[in-house]
Amino acid sequence: MVLLLQARPGMTAAELARELEVSERTVTRDAQALSEAGVPVYAERGRAGGYRLVGGYRTGLTGLARDEAEALFLSGLPSALREMGLADAASAARLKVSAALTPALRDAPAGAGRRFHLDAPGWYQEPVTPELLPAVAEAVWRDRLLLARYRPAGRDSDAERELAPYGLVLKAGVWYLCARAGDDTRVYRIDRFTAATVSDTPFVRDEGFDLPAFWEERSAAFARSLLRTEVTLRLSEAAAHRLPHVVDRAAATRALEAAGPPSADGWVSVTLPVESLDVAYGQLLGLGPELEVLGPAVLRERFATAAARLHALYGGAP
Known part of the structure; x- marks a missing residue:
């Protein structure tokens, strides 16, 4: 609560309760406990009222320069943090730093976020620092x-x-x-x-x-520009579920949304844009018997050849 009031003075009990995910009664009780513990928090009545800290009370980060404050916020990782289950921890850390920043540095987080972004999904190689x-x-x-x-x-x-x-x-x-x-x-x-x-x-x-x-x-837009040809597929329910994870996610999602209703056996036909037939072959082969390639014929033939080779390998005893 103290950190929130340092960063955003005048928050109401309802706002604090929503931010802290507690009841307003708990906010009132905690404010009283803080006051009794020596933290100068008080409630201001009226339409523009809310909880405040007396005299700009704050816990300070001393000696923090602007470039250091900005560097703390060079994350650009909201989606990755959510996927790793760290969104709450990151939010709490940013709140602590924001609350402790002096007024002259209060805009540092926004300034950093406007100028740097780390696109984490798809990361697969070490960064090389260009000379310039x-x-x-x-x-x-x-x-x-x-x-x-x-x-x-x-x-x-x-x-x-x-x-x-x-x-x-x-x-x-x-x-x-x-x-x-x-x-x-x-x-x-x-x-x-x-x-x-x-x-x-x-x-x-x-x-x-x-x-x-x-x-x-x-x-x-760049990803869409790479998808220069199309393939027609029949997919089982399992393959339809996995498709966005093996090909371009946006293209797969659009193809599945545009597909007609599934057949009696639960399979669905889709037209999928792909980068090339070679790329599509490598991506789709892993779906195995949950997928049937309807066209183009050259890709269907490659899958038939692969199926025949697999049958030759596994059709009998080792």
């Missing part, structure tokens, strides 16, 4: 224009760019910069910068820009 990452990061942190030369994939020449660098993303060991170039906001791989200079010219940050949301939208 420190310069790019400095421009991001100071809200300064970045003068850069960039070599897009598949090209042998550089393009000069003047970028308003909004934020950094680390995904699967690769660093990316989300930056405004003219009227467009784009994504750049930092290891493709061949030169980067931080200018002295500040830029006005769009306060409505949401780095995690922007990254999620661009990532989804």
Whole structure:
């Protein structure tokens, strides 16, 4: 309760009860107990009332610089924390730090969250630090224009760019910069910068820009762009349940939602966009007898060949 009141003075009993997941009666009792223990908490009556701490009472974190305070909040991991069952612990830790920050540093968490995002799902390799990452990061942190030369994939020449660098993303060991170039906001791989200079010219940050949301939208669009062909499948109930875990999740979800009703045996037919037939073969083979490939014919033939080889291996005694 003390930490909440340090971070958000004037919270009502109802707000405290909701945040702490207790009853309002418990809030009242705990406030009284804190007061008796020497913590200067009091209740302010009226429409704008609530619980407050006398004289700005707080537990302080001494000697904490702005860059240190911002570094504490470079998580960008809400979904991963939830999956690991650590969301409550992380929330409590952030609350403790937020409550102890001095007013001059109170905006540090939001500033860090606007500028850095760690996309944890799909992590599979150690990050490699690009040579120009420190310069790019400095421009991001100071809200300064970045003068850069960039070599897009598949090209042998550089393009000069003047970028308003909004934020950094680390995904699967690769660093990316989300930056405004003219009227467009784009994504750049930092290891493709061949030169980067931080200018002295500040830029006005769009306060409505949401780095995690922007990254999620661009990532989804990129994933869709890779799905260049289609396969037609019949799936058992078990295979339909597993499909989003073996192919692109969004594509599988859309395919299952667009499917007609299941047949009498519980199987359902879907049309699934895939990156290539080779990729689809590797992804879908693990579904085994819970899956039938209806088309294209070349993929169905590959599955038939695989089934025949498996039968030859396991059809008799070892």
